[in-house]
Amino acid sequence: MNPLPPPGTPGYTQALLADDPIWLTIVKVVVVFALLLVMTLFMIWLERRVVGRMQQRPGPNWNGPFGLLQSLADGLKLAFKEDIRPVLADKAVFFIAPVISTIPAFVAFAVIPLGPEVSIFGHHTALQVADLPVGILVVLACSSVGVYGIVLSGWASGSPYPLLGSLRSAAQVISYELALGLSIIAVVLYAGSLSTADIVSAQQNGWYIWLLPVSFIVFAISMVGETNRAPFDLPEAESELVGGFHTEYSSLKFALFFLAEYVNMVTLSAVATTLFLGGWMAPWPLSLIPGVNSGWLPVVWFISKMFVFLFVYIWLRGTLPRQRYDQFMRLGWKILIPVSLVWIVAVATLRVLRNQYGTISAPVVLMVGAVVLVVAIVVALMLPDRAADDDDAGSEPPVVGTYPVPPLDLTVPTSPPKRRRAVSRGPAPETAAVGSGQKEDA
């Protein structure tokens, strides 16, 4: 076995994990699997409670403390439901699609570093199942395989609405995976490595959310699109496509899709934490305390940062209306991707200038940025305002011709005394009973 490189250098975690005995790896895999299952149950509960709170109703609060066991009960109920397969369904594909969509969601979590080096039963190891030299690509690969589950489920159902849902899903994931990949590139440029553990240790002196804000915003938007969550839940838009790709699914197969959606949310939140929020490192005021970034404590930081993203997912769902399909595509192709491309060019240029000449200091960068900003604002001010002349044209009231309209000076008379008496005399009027009451009156 090769000697370990010094801690903190690239490839350290990889070498550390290579020494893991097989039982330790199995324990880690089981723990991560269980963690994701529990997170799914918890997230379903949390989502219902938070959305309930936003809609001023209690949400599930009956089973267990705070209703925590509600999702468990729902999961059990789902398992006992009848499993229906449509006659027109493609048997094999219909069966395998939920499996394809679930497995990659779990696999992707293997490369997420949950914490630094710890000692488990005397073995020094990192809190991570595997650290590949191309770790972050594993996440992209898993999401691109996982979407096959959605696409195939819609096709195999043999009915039109699921097919439409899966067509939307295919287009959506291809578009947003590009934006997702482009936003990762800037992080990789700065960290100098594709390995997730190295990316975390490269953020020792500052999280990438401050250094690369544009990448972070693009990543945050496209990760919502990638997980099919509101406001980008077009493949399962219930007001347009019944249930979308999983309309024909029931029982445990449907449960697998549900599981996959929530595990994907958790995984992508973990990836965002790893890439932009410093992974398991403690947030700023806490990070001043010595020893806070070692041992088992960082798992707490990691999970809490992850929950920030998960809460935002729920928040978005409770707040925003679903986007129209063409607006969604326009956002992806005409805004996110060009912005990411320009940003990558800028970041790469800065990197090269700093590495090659070393004279580019922070004030110079800020000056150049200020000049660019001023130029952009001036250009934006000089562009003709299209909306202005539109408003002029639309200011006249529309001509309605011979359509019967009430006169503009119509005064609405007060209710006739007869009706007022009827209302006050009768029992408390219900909305449905108003019509019949009037009929008696007349």
Add this chain to the structure above:
Amino acid sequence: MTTTIGEAIGFWILGPVALAGGLGMVFSRNAVHSALWLVLTMLSLGVIYMLQAAPFLGFTQIIVYTGAIMMLFVFVLMMVGRDASDSVVEVLRGQRVAAAVLGIGLAGLMIGAVAQSVGVPLAAGAPSGSNVGGLGLLVFQRYLLAFELTSALIITGAVGAMVYTFAGRAKSKAITQKERVAERLRGPLEKFGSRSGPGVFATADSVATPALLPDGSVAPESLSAIIEATARERLGHATELSRPGDEHDTAAHSHHAERGEIQGSQT
């Protein structure tokens, strides 16, 4: 260079799987099944690359080929229809013969290349540095010109596809939501407002027109107190006394005959 045990085990598992995927693709009757078999082959190839210490290549294979290119194929196949199968009519003349000749030629070339490489020792090791770094150095320094030429070719192809897609299509201005609403309000009167639902007997949509009950009498609830023409006290009593439902019916029927319309809602 020798193969490790893990590599050998991986190869003997994944090799047959990849082969089965290829055969399944050729012999599947359904186009989407064919595409799925091909996905299986591509995934196996990706994992084989990873086993041979080229993880970057392996994952790129999965992301690009499986995730993007095959997804586009599946997309198109699904658009075509789930039960669509190849027609057996030969559109291009002699294409089968040409395809057979070219296929055999390609197979011959590949067998020759593989046979030649069996006896020859392989190039010594991977490039120095990490997987990604080594590849980056080769692509962006040593073979920069070839790389740029290839990318120019690909971009030309992409632009060409765009031109063919949008050629001949009139450049229409995108209609915003605001403009659409304005157009709807200013448009022909039939589009304005809603019509009576099917099965409803009505000679007009206006609130000034009273609704009729099944026996032809005026429904008192439909009379508005604030519209003078249908003042409830006046019209309500009048209709109850004289039962003018038949008049309404005949008027409506003659009107339909005049306009020749199916909808019975406009007077």
